[in-house]
Amino acid sequence: MxxxxxxxxxxxxxxxxxxxxxxxxxxxxxxxxxxxxxxxxxxxxxxxxxxxxxxxxxxxxxxxxxxxxxxxxxxxxxxxxxxxxxxxxxxxxxxxxxxxxxxxxxxxxxxxxxxxxxxxxxxxxxxxxxxxxxxxxxxxxxxxxxxxNNFKSLEIIHKSKLNSEVNTPLRICTFSRVVKEKGIEVIMDAIEMINQKEKKVVYTLDIYGQIDEKYLSEFKNKMENSPEYIKYKGMIDYDKSVDIIQDYFLLAFPTLYRTEGVPGTIIDAYASGVPVISSDWDSCNDVIDDNITGIIFKLGDVNDLKSKLEEVYADPHRITNMKENCLGKALEYSSHVVIPKFLDSLD
Missing domain, CATH: 3.40.50.2000 (Glycogen Phosphorylase B;)
Known part of the structure; x- marks a missing residue:
């Protein structure tokens, strides 16, 4: 058989x-x-x-x-x-x-x-x-x-565990491959620009993920010249993503790739109840509901990202009000939902 x-x-x-x-x-x-x-x-x-x-x-x-x-x-x-x-x-x-x-x-x-x-x-x-x-x-x-849909096998947190408190500095993370083409320098520069303008630390950035070998030397140099509120936090097993991300205010996805599909890191964020601030790659609107599960900025435009983050800082509850929406969106990308649909298509 x-x-x-x-x-x-x-x-x-x-x-x-x-x-x-x-x-x-x-x-x-x-x-x-x-x-x-x-x-x-x-x-x-x-x-x-x-x-x-x-x-x-x-x-x-x-x-x-x-x-x-x-x-x-x-x-x-x-x-x-x-x-x-x-x-x-x-x-x-x-x-x-x-x-x-x-x-x-x-x-x-x-x-x-x-x-x-x-x-x-x-x-x-x-x-x-x-x-x-x-x-x-x-x-x-x-x-x-x-x-x-893309899918992940993640336990979506219960809405009772959502943290809607707003504490400054507002914590942002990235959770994807660390390479220039993923826009890592765009988010680093935007946060540095805002903090310098405000003359205090209003945003911090933690960077998670595997560093691309070809980018390693350049990234190390970038980090050495970055302020202490920007940190590289290493690699995390994919099944531990929700445990980490749920403690953050926002997840940033500043990719420069126009041909992204459904990024797994955004699924991670939704399952964590954390909204996303993302560049507008070609399929972005299939994945992110602007001002409902996240905020979209112009791809590669550090000034537009800075402007959107300034708006968020002025009204941070705009983000916390999106948290429950993210949990609902996460269900669309659950492996428990998507894979049975795939199996049905084989019969």
Whole structure:
């Protein structure tokens, strides 16, 4: 008897990876095993797959023989390799092939890659995180595209635990990969500008996350020249995020990437009852309800971010009044809600 699902993704077992792709892959694997049973869910770890493509191809064939459904959960490079592989294995073994799209750049990538675009239109399902991506792929002629929210397996705090007290300085955190393209310097500069203008510390910033190796030296230099109210607090296990974030006033998501999907860090914030101040990436309005679950500023515009933070400082209850809204929004991204919907689509 075949297992129901085989997951193709970057697990990196034995290594410490805190990127969104790896976290989503592991959560998917764990939740499916909880629902279907351990024997019904198999996996193929693509960590360092380019070092031995032949060996990975053999493993792909074996997995196709053992399962009914293949779920590809990879970023750009992995998708470009494994979508064609499993399309042809689909023809041989009669499996059903599905691809969960991580991030928001899939449509742009398919415009530039006619070969993978044509093949990906012929697999059983392409699952995207936002309606913006759904519409973009439909414009490219996709008929197998479906909307499925990003998800996390988090315990959403009870509204009785929400802290609506306002204490100065107001505490902000970032909780994502530490790299310039995530806008980390934008939020650092905005907070420094406000505190200097007010001539006192009205905001603090704590930075959590894995520092990108290519950015390490530059980030260290930036931190050495930053005031003491801006701190790097290290890495936190993805399942401990709510415990940390719930003590903050705001979570900042100042990304410079226009093609974000549904960032896991925003799901973390919602589950913590903490509103978000975010740049307006392309799918931003799918994820953040402006002035309801967060505040949106112009992407890359430090002055607009500074202005929005000044407005918040003048009326901080504007943020605390959003807290309960965040808890309701978090339910939309709960793995307990989203993954059963995915399983229903397989039947």
């Amino acid at each position: 075949k297992s129901k699902i085989g997951i193709i993704g970057h697990f990196g077992f034995g290594k410490e990876f805190l990127d969104g792709q790896t976290i989503k892959t592991k959560i998917l694997y764990e939740e499916l095993r909880n629902i279907l049973g351990e024997e019904q869910v198999l996996y193929l770890d693509t960590y360092n797959f380019k070092k031995n493509l032949f060996k990975m191809l053999i493993k792909s064939m074996k997995l196709s023989f053992k399962t009914e459904n293949i779920v590809i959960n990879l970023s750009k490079r992995g998708r470009n390799v494994f979508i064609p592989i499993f399309y042809y294995l689909k023809k041989i073994f009669g499996i059903r092939v599905h691809c969960m799209v991580i991030g928001g750049g899939f449509a742009d990538q398919m415009r530039d890659n006619k070969y993978v675009r044509n093949i990906s239109k012929k697999i059983d399902g392409i699952y995207v995180e936002t309606n913006v991506m759904l519409d973009a792929l439909k414009e490219l002629g996709y008929q197998n595209v479906k909307h499925l």
